[in-house]
Amino acid sequence: MKRNRPSGSQQRKIKKRKNWRRSLFSSGESDVDEGNASRSLHQQDSDDDDDDDGEEEEETFRLSVYSDVAAWPVPVPDDLRVDLIKRGSEPFQNRDGPFSPVERQGEKSKGKSQQLTTAWFYKALPNGEKILRTWMVYSPLKQSLFCFCCRLFAVDDKVTVASSFVTGFQLWWKLNPKVSDHEDSEQHLTCLEKWKTLRAGLKLQKCLDRVNQTTVDREKRKWRDILHRLLDVTLFLAHQNLPFRGHRETMSSANKGNFELVELLSNYDPILKEHFMRLKHAVASGKRMTSYFSPKIQNKLICLLGNHVKEKIVADIKKAKYFGILFDSTPDVSHTDQMCEVIRYVHIEGDHVEVKESFLGFFPVAEKTAAELTENILQHLEEDGLDISLCRG
Numbered sequence: 001m002k003r004n005r006p007s008g009s010q011q012r013k014i015k016k017r018k019n020w021r022r023s024l025f026s027s028g029e030s031d032v033d034e035g036n037a038s039r040s041l042h043q044q045d046s047d048d049d050d051d052d053d054g055e056e057e058e059e060t061f062r063l064s065v066y067s068d069v070a071a072w073p074v075p076v077p078d079d080l081r082v083d084l085i086k087r088g089s090e091p092f093q094n095r096d097g098p099f100s101p102v103e104r105q106g107e108k109s110k111g112k113s114q115q116l117t118t119a120w121f122y123k124a125l126p127n128g129e130k131i132l133r134t135w136m137v138y139s140p141l142k143q144s145l146f147c148f149c150c151r152l153f154a155v156d157d158k159v160t161v162a163s164s165f166v167t168g169f170q171l172w173w174k175l176n177p178k179v180s181d182h183e184d185s186e187q188h189l190t191c192l193e194k195w196k197t198l199r200a201g202l203k204l205q206k207c208l209d210r211v212n213q214t215t216v217d218r219e220k221r222k223w224r225d226i227l228h229r230l231l232d233v234t235l236f237l238a239h240q241n242l243p244f245r246g247h248r249e250t251m252s253s254a255n256k257g258n259f260e261l262v263e264l265l266s267n268y269d270p271i272l273k274e275h276f277m278r279l280k281h282a283v284a285s286g287k288r289m290t291s292y293f294s295p296k297i298q299n300k301l302i303c304l305l306g307n308h309v310k311e312k313i314v315a316d317i318k319k320a321k322y323f324g325i326l327f328d329s330t331p332d333v334s335h336t337d338q339m340c341e342v343i344r345y346v347h348i349e350g351d352h353v354e355v356k357e358s359f360l361g362f363f364p365v366a367e368k369t370a371a372e373l374t375e376n377i378l379q380h381l382e383e384d385g386l387d388i389s390l391c392r393g
């Protein structure tokens, strides 16, 4: 789903996040244009759609941050730190490897390579018992060892940079005594305490970060609720075969088309009512705010729901195994031949047996030769995951 773009502190957070991305990927991507209040809400949504590359990059960034310790920004922002502590160090440990060998430098042992082993993730106690070093995390990205808590609370200063467990430790032949040295260092013990305290606080939901977290959760829930209503309206209009758009869809337009049903619902639904009030307020004060009402978003919702329905139908057809096909074309207003794809199959549910004909979609046909038509049909069946050898009749 698309990301939200609320105003104020949220926007500053997004800007901050973009800066981490820039430092990680050196993409040189331009920042969000926070001004230009004269644009309509729908134009703003359209702008978001044009930012697909940015979204993809953000997704890549999110994936790396949540899978590899080396991708964390320094310092780790508060909201991300809370998220990472909630996940715990275990997903970042990679303690079963694979670990990359590193060639040892120096005259004596030149050419000899050494490797980290899983055994280093366990500390042997004097009584012979072995306990897991929860702080130790391995980054496949940087092929180095890091300290989970020291990295979490690292700040961009000289002390931090001096610690190899914050910048990445790779000298495997120095694991002894570097690991135990780090474990006993004052800096590590301070970070360890901070980590444990914050983790305990989050579990008890009593710390300040929890207040922020509750706000984030509330925001998430609000947007999900709004999206739920928009999807319901989309389903209703699609089911009734009604057009979505009017002549003009800006907030000031007198007739925004049938999608205006959302505005009607806002008279009775408190969530939509609040959303509309905020939108109107944002427009009046010249601020940017995501509405989720633009024609592009409407098309995206239709497309997502359409694909979901199609997946269900195809699954049903596959369950029936054998099927028949009906393909027929007719020209549209632009004189392009539109081929319609209908599949006939037997649907069995309990004792109820029914022969169903399901429409899977249209596709334009350029050539009308038998060879071209056959190729088109076979190609579309294959794209839908239907095996032509199971076609009967």
Ligand SMILES: [Zn+2]
Pocket: 135, 147, 148, 149, 150, 151, 165, 182, 187, 188, 189, 191
């Ligand atoms: Zn540490």
